[in-house]
Amino acid sequence: MVAPAIRVAPNAAKRATSLLSAIQFGHPPTCPCHSNPSYHDARQPGQMANALRRHMSTPMDLSLQKEYAFEMSASSIRFGLGVTKEVGMDLSNMKARRVCIVTDPNVEKLDAMNHVRENLAREGIEYTVYNQVRTEPKDSSVKDAIAFAKNYEPDAFVALGGGSVMDTAKLMNLYTVYRDADFLDFVNSPVGKGLPVAQKLLPLIAIPTTAGTGSETSGTAIFDLVSKRAKTGVAHRNLKPTLGICDPLNTRTMPSAVHAASGLDVLCHSLESWTAIPYDQRMPRPQNPINRPAYQGANPISDIFSLHSLRSTVKYLTRAVKDPEDFEAQQQMLLASTLAGIGFGNAGVHLCHGMSYPISGQNPGYQHAGYNVDSPIIPHGVSVAVTAPSVFRFTAASNPERHLIAAEAFGVDIANVKKESAGEVLGEAIRKFLLELGDQPKGLKDLGFKHSDIDNLVEGTIPQKRVLMLAPQLDRELEGEKAQLAKIFEDSM
Amino acid sequence: MVAPAIRVAPNAAKRATSLLSAIQFGHPPTCPCHSNPSYHDARQPGQMANALRRHMSTPMDLSLQKEYAFEMSASSIRFGLGVTKEVGMDLSNMKARRVCIVTDPNVEKLDAMNHVRENLAREGIEYTVYNQVRTEPKDSSVKDAIAFAKNYEPDAFVALGGGSVMDTAKLMNLYTVYRDADFLDFVNSPVGKGLPVAQKLLPLIAIPTTAGTGSETSGTAIFDLVSKRAKTGVAHRNLKPTLGICDPLNTRTMPSAVHAASGLDVLCHSLESWTAIPYDQRMPRPQNPINRPAYQGANPISDIFSLHSLRSTVKYLTRAVKDPEDFEAQQQMLLASTLAGIGFGNAGVHLCHGMSYPISGQNPGYQHAGYNVDSPIIPHGVSVAVTAPSVFRFTAASNPERHLIAAEAFGVDIANVKKESAGEVLGEAIRKFLLELGDQPKGLKDLGFKHSDIDNLVEGTIPQKRVLMLAPQLDRELEGEKAQLAKIFEDSM
Numbered sequence: 001m002v003a004p005a006i007r008v009a010p011n012a013a014k015r016a017t018s019l020l021s022a023i024q025f026g027h028p029p030t031c032p033c034h035s036n037p038s039y040h041d042a043r044q045p046g047q048m049a050n051a052l053r054r055h056m057s058t059p060m061d062l063s064l065q066k067e068y069a070f071e072m073s074a075s076s077i078r079f080g081l082g083v084t085k086e087v088g089m090d091l092s093n094m095k096a097r098r099v100c101i102v103t104d105p106n107v108e109k110l111d112a113m114n115h116v117r118e119n120l121a122r123e124g125i126e127y128t129v130y131n132q133v134r135t136e137p138k139d140s141s142v143k144d145a146i147a148f149a150k151n152y153e154p155d156a157f158v159a160l161g162g163g164s165v166m167d168t169a170k171l172m173n174l175y176t177v178y179r180d181a182d183f184l185d186f187v188n189s190p191v192g193k194g195l196p197v198a199q200k201l202l203p204l205i206a207i208p209t210t211a212g213t214g215s216e217t218s219g220t221a222i223f224d225l226v227s228k229r230a231k232t233g234v235a236h237r238n239l240k241p242t243l244g245i246c247d248p249l250n251t252r253t254m255p256s257a258v259h260a261a262s263g264l265d266v267l268c269h270s271l272e273s274w275t276a277i278p279y280d281q282r283m284p285r286p287q288n289p290i291n292r293p294a295y296q297g298a299n300p301i302s303d304i305f306s307l308h309s310l311r312s313t314v315k316y317l318t319r320a321v322k323d324p325e326d327f328e329a330q331q332q333m334l335l336a337s338t339l340a341g342i343g344f345g346n347a348g349v350h351l352c353h354g355m356s357y358p359i360s361g362q363n364p365g366y367q368h369a370g371y372n373v374d375s376p377i378i379p380h381g382v383s384v385a386v387t388a389p390s391v392f393r394f395t396a397a398s399n400p401e402r403h404l405i406a407a408e409a410f411g412v413d414i415a416n417v418k419k420e421s422a423g424e425v426l427g428e429a430i431r432k433f434l435l436e437l438g439d440q441p442k443g444l445k446d447l448g449f450k451h452s453d454i455d456n457l458v459e460g461t462i463p464q465k466r467v468l469m470l471a472p473q474l475d476r477e478l479e480g481e482k483a484q485l486a487k488i489f490e491d492s493m
Numbered sequence: 494m495v496a497p498a499i500r501v502a503p504n505a506a507k508r509a510t511s512l513l514s515a516i517q518f519g520h521p522p523t524c525p526c527h528s529n530p531s532y533h534d535a536r537q538p539g540q541m542a543n544a545l546r547r548h549m550s551t552p553m554d555l556s557l558q559k560e561y562a563f564e565m566s567a568s569s570i571r572f573g574l575g576v577t578k579e580v581g582m583d584l585s586n587m588k589a590r591r592v593c594i595v596t597d598p599n600v601e602k603l604d605a606m607n608h609v610r611e612n613l614a615r616e617g618i619e620y621t622v623y624n625q626v627r628t629e630p631k632d633s634s635v636k637d638a639i640a641f642a643k644n645y646e647p648d649a650f651v652a653l654g655g656g657s658v659m660d661t662a663k664l665m666n667l668y669t670v671y672r673d674a675d676f677l678d679f680v681n682s683p684v685g686k687g688l689p690v691a692q693k694l695l696p697l698i699a700i701p702t703t704a705g706t707g708s709e710t711s712g713t714a715i716f717d718l719v720s721k722r723a724k725t726g727v728a729h730r731n732l733k734p735t736l737g738i739c740d741p742l743n744t745r746t747m748p749s750a751v752h753a754a755s756g757l758d759v760l761c762h763s764l765e766s767w768t769a770i771p772y773d774q775r776m777p778r779p780q781n782p783i784n785r786p787a788y789q790g791a792n793p794i795s796d797i798f799s800l801h802s803l804r805s806t807v808k809y810l811t812r813a814v815k816d817p818e819d820f821e822a823q824q825q826m827l828l829a830s831t832l833a834g835i836g837f838g839n840a841g842v843h844l845c846h847g848m849s850y851p852i853s854g855q856n857p858g859y860q861h862a863g864y865n866v867d868s869p870i871i872p873h874g875v876s877v878a879v880t881a882p883s884v885f886r887f888t889a890a891s892n893p894e895r896h897l898i899a900a901e902a903f904g905v906d907i908a909n910v911k912k913e914s915a916g917e918v919l920g921e922a923i924r925k926f927l928l929e930l931g932d933q934p935k936g937l938k939d940l941g942f943k944h945s946d947i948d949n950l951v952e953g954t955i956p957q958k959r960v961l962m963l964a965p966q967l968d969r970e971l972e973g974e975k976a977q978l979a980k981i982f983e984d985s986m
Contacts, residue, residue: 069573076730077794078782080562086782093691093783198586237569289571289579290586300828301570304801335793 065285070299071292073237074217074342075206077244079335084112084247087158087205088119094203094242096156099127100149102169104135107161107209112250116160116207128152133161133168135373136360136380137223142168143183146175156203159241160250162262163213163380166206167221170239173201174221186234188466191225196290197238206241209250211320211334212262212381214269214341216244219294224361230463231357237294240345246338248331256321257370259333260437261381263317266337267433268352268384270310273302273344275395275402276470295348297470305343311409312336318437350471351391351488356383358460364448369439378447385434386441389427390491394484396423398472444493451493458485558778563792564785566730567710567835568699570737572828577605577740580651580698581612587696587735589649592620593642595662597628600654600702605743609653609700621645626654626661628866629853629873630716635661636676639668649696652734653743655755656706656873659699660714663732666694667714679727681959684718689783690731699734702743704813704827705755705874707762707834709737712787717854723956724850730787733838739831741824749814750863753930754874756810756826761877762833763803764923766795766840768888768895769963788841790963798836804902805829811930843964844884844981849876851953857941862932871940878927879934882920883984887977889916891965937986944986951978 078086091099101116108131120127130148134141149157149172159169174186177199184192197219206216215221219239225232254262279297286292298306313336319329360383365376396403400422404414407422410429417425434440441447449457461468462482468474475481571579584592592613600606601624613620623641627634642650642665652662667679670692677685690712699709708714712732718725747755772790779785791799806829812822853876858869889896893915897907900915903922910918927933934940942950954961955975961967968974 069571069576069579071569071571073569074567076564076566078562078564079793083562086562089781089783093781288582288586290582300572301832304797304832308797339794339797 065283067279067282067285067292067296069292070279070296070301070346071237071289072299072301072342072346073219073240073294074345075241075244077217077246077338079246079338081248081331083245084115084207084250085119087116087207087245088121088123088125090205090243090245091120091125091156091158091203092123094156096125096154096203098152098154099125099156099158100152100154100172101127101129102133102145102157102159102165102172103129103131103161104133104165105131107165110209110250110253112160112207112209112247112253116158120158127158128154130172133165135162135164137164137168139183139223139225139227142171142223145169145172146183148172149176150179154202157205159204159206160209162208162210163215163222166208166213166215166241167223167233169204169206170215170219170221170241171223171234173204174234174239177201186236187225188232188235190465191228191230191232191463192234197234197236198290201238203243204241205243205245207245207247207250208334208337210254210258210262211251211330211337212265214266214337214345216241216246217338217341218345220345228463229361229460231361232463235294235466244338246334248327248334251330251334252327255370256324257368257439258379259330260317260321260370260439261368261379262337263313263320263333264381264385264434264437264440266309266333266340266381267313267317268381268388269340269344269349270306270313270336271388271392271406271430272349272352273298273340273347274306274310274406275392275399275472276348276350277398277472279347282469293348293466294345295466295470296346298347302343302347305339306347307405307409309336309340309343310406312339314410314433318433321437348467348470350467351395351474352384352388354464354467354471355387355391355457355461355485355489356380357464358457359383359386359444359447359449361460362449362453362456364450364453366441366447382441385430386444386447387488387492388434389431390488392430393423393427393491394488395472396426444489449493451490454486454489457489458482461485558776560773560775560778560785560789562785563772563789563794563839564730564782565792565794565835565839566712566733566787567838568734568737570710570739570831572739572831574741574824576738577608577700577743578612580609580700580738581614581616581618583698583736583738584613584618584649584651584696585616587649589618589647589696591645591647592618592649592651593645593647593665594620594622595626595638595650595652595658595665596622596624596654597626597658598624600658603702603743603746605653605700605702605740605746609651613651620651621647623665626658628655628657630657630661632676632716632718632720635664635716638662638665639676641665642669643672647695650698652697652699653702655701655703656708656715659701659706659708659734660716660726662697662699663708663712663714663734664716664727666697667727667732670694679729680718681725681728683958684721684723684725684956685727690727690729691783694731696736697734698736698738700738700740700743701827701830703747703751703755704744704823704830705758707759707830707838709734709739710831710834711838713838721956722854722953724854725956728787728959737831739827741820741827744823744827745820748863749817750861750932751872752823752826753810753814753863753932754861754872755830756806756813757874757878757927757930757933759802759826759830759833759874760806760810760926761845761874761881762837762842763799763806763829764881764885764899765842765845766791766833766837767799767803767899768885768892768965769841769843770891770965772840775962786841786959787838788959788963789839791840795836795840798832799840800898800902802829802833802836803899805832807903807926811926814930841960841963843960844888844967845877845881847957847960847964848880848884848950848954848978848981849873850957851950852876852879852937852940852942854953855942855946855949857943857946859934859940875934878923879937879940880981880985881927882924883981885923886916886920886984887981888965889919937982942986944983947979947982950982951975954978 400419715726893912
């Protein structure tokens with residue numbers, strides 16, 4: 001029997017165990033505790049604890065240490081057909097009496113919104129609706145939303161919509177509780193101060209209407225900081241919603257093109273978190289657990305979610321896109337999106353996402369078919385997937401086994417594939433998948449980019465430190481990094 | 494490629510989708526909303542929502558409805574070698590100033606306890622230690638612990654130990670917050686009132702020192718209610734710890750026999766939650782989401798955890814037991830135990846656990862090798878595993894595919910196995926696994942039970958409604974149920 005889930009475990013196990021062996025057998029290069037090899041005289045199990053106790057009382061510079069632990073955290077998730085109608089009772093159970101419903105002008109018109117209103121009314125809960133969430137939020141739109149929430153002083157939030165709505169609602173919650181905080185206090189460094197979210201926030205129930213973002217499970221909220229021309233955000237596990245309500249009735253309203261684009265986001269969440277650097281290679285080790293980032297690198301628990309959602313997406317996305325009546329595929333994609341959210345919410349994403357921000361931000365005028373908006377748009381999922389074949393050709397050398405397992409998830413027979421070909425094979429599998437999905441740009445040229453745009457795309461990627469730090473194979477020297485990014489953009493043309 | 498994780502999905506998907514098809518195509522027998530077939534005129538996707546909206550405004554007797562949703566909820570889990578030493582900072586971050594540490598007299602002597610003390614002292618946190626937790630808690634021991642906590646009035650709890658310690662700490666937390674509640678208010682019905690835990694409890698950090706219970710992830714707390722001669726407890730997702738700190742250093746102190754017994758608990762958690770009835774076959778549908786039980790039946794998210802931990806346990810348990818120096822296997826078992834905890838914490842267990850309570854409670858005098866206690870003991874893991882071969886022979890007909898996938902996890906080549914043989918094949922795989930593990934009773938006879946004890950064992954199993962309701966194939970009529978249980982006990986002799 002060849003069971004992928006088992007076959008994968010050894011990688012994870014190997015990483016976890018390398019720490020233990022480092023202490024026990026004294027390999028200085030991977031030492032998790034300090035860099036003084038003279039401590040490594042512990043050969044007996046009993047001595048290992050002694051050695052570690054000594055470490056605990058020895059002051060050491062943690063900023064020079066690699067990470068040694070990971071934390072798995074996710075919102076509670078409720079899944080079921082029609083389960084949106086429980087939201088009123090949930091809010092009552094949470095003792096909410098004054099709720100701010102967050103949505104956007106399109107979602108506001110859907111049945112789901114009527115259900116939410118009806119439910120809150122039935123429970124006698126006072127509420128207001130903020131319907132001005134901007135798709136792809138900017139700092140200005142987020143600040144407007146925060147001002148609205150501060151003024152209303154709710155005791156709970158409901159977010160009904162896609163990633164933009166859920167992310168905006170998280171920020172409304174954060175700055176309503178931290179009323180006097182500066183907007184940049186919690187924004188990811190180096191753009192903001194990156195402070196941890198230490199205070200308990202208000203209850204937030206997130207109800208996704210797309211199957212892509214996974215935002216209902218995670219503590220991440222993304223927006224454009226216009227003055228710095230950077231896509232950034234706030235990411236802390238304490239920002240996560242209290243509960244995600246995943247109701248397949250709510251994603252039925254997506255047009256095919258939105259199914260496709262949001263599904264491609266799920267695909268890249270899965271692939272990127274699965275191939276991100278291992279958590280125990282991340283530096284520095286946090287001095288306090290509250291500073292351990294949500295984006296920690298691949299770890300044995302995120303691996304389970306990432307690989308599972310990758311396989312589901314390969315299996316169901318094309319069906320969900322091609323056949324609007326295929327409810328099974330649509331439900332499976334909502335589930336995959338949530339599972340991928342738990343995976344990347346605890347492991348992170350890397351190059352596809354880091355490079356997608358300048359791609360959508362510097363859009364030369366591309367208008368994606370099937371999106372009825374009045375200005376040019378490269379949907380987020382399209383902008384992450386367009387570089388994916390090149391990205392995984394680039395990262396494969398870091399861990400060919402994982403890239404081959406990913407290729408296998410696309411149906412490739414990897415029995416006779418050499419490790420050196422892992423990148424080629426996975427890149428080609430992704431390319432074919434995008435082709436079969438249909439209506440996708442074949443590369444950056446199809447989006448209107450020219451070779452002369454590459455320098456600007458690279459410059460726009462560099463500030464994405466939070467995700468770039470999780471990219472395997474990436475040069476840690478700026479010039480080397482730029483050259484590598486330019487090459488990946490070039491290969492994606 | 495044949496990927497078990499994918500192959501399993503269709504079962505889950507089929508269940509989830511059956512609801513949708515029921516609404517759309519109108520199959521009254523599986524109708525999720527009501528039993529009036531005249532509503533089922535909806536043939537078009539647009540009408541589905543209309544049909545459902547109508548349902549929402551139609552009063553219906555939910556107690557006659559099957560479940561239609563599931564909820565996944567788990568403590569945050571931090572995993573790493575030596576990570577116990579972060580507990581002081583965690584408590585500081587939670588603003589705890591007065592902490593009750595809960596443990597037992599054996600664990601109190603371990604290094605782990607020194608680390609916890611040292612850490613709290615370093616953060617200047619006032620604390621007290623309750624070290625009188627009883628292994629296999631009784632209501633009287635739990636009440637003593639609660640009285641201690643009420644008197645100390647802590648603002649947070651730390652539980653350091655195995656399942657008994659963590660479960661006792663959960664109950665101390667519950668009844669410290671609900672100071673005036675009657676002890677039976679939250680105890681599972683029909684023994685107690687089974688009230689939901691609606692109030693927010695105090696922060697509780699659980700640090701397991703065994704790899705078995707998974708209690709660090711879940712909202713379940715088990716004890717003996719002596720007057721009723723019933724093993725019962727409190728189970729609600731809001732009872733779950735705030736954080737589980739899984740430190741492989743803390744499970745290194747287990748003797749081989751404890752590794753084995755606690756690992757068998759993980760094995761049965763995985764197998765039972767994987768084979769439990771599907772969540773959408775459970776009745777009644779809760780009237781309020783707060784009444785949705787933690788033990789919901791198998792669902793697409795618990796499935797991922799259950800199958801993964803089953804495979805890990807098969808792979809690593811024997812190694813962890815046979816070689817005390819095999820740190821990799823020990824770490825993997827701690828991880829498997831936590832993952833199985835998330836699985837069964839949201840799906841439940843069934844016959845092995847339900848039948849284990851009278852087995853350990855009516856122990857004729859068996860003293861398990863390697864357990865240095867002064868009275869006879871059948872360790873929990875041993876008491877659940879001893880019936881496992883017979884249990885899964887009995888349940889296999891409910892879902893032969895799942896039982897075959899479980900057999901495959903044990904390394905059985907299932908390519909040419911017929912569905913009808915699924916139970917035989919899985920039962921035999923478990924029997925061989927127990928034999929290879931070593932030092933395990935081959936059946937109830939080895940524990941000292943006689944055929945004449947079976948009636949009493951059956952009588953002791955019947956009150957375990959909460960888990961029996963999740964057992965597939967079990968007759969819902971009392972006499973039929975008794976006969977079936979007697980047969981399984983008989984087969985386990």
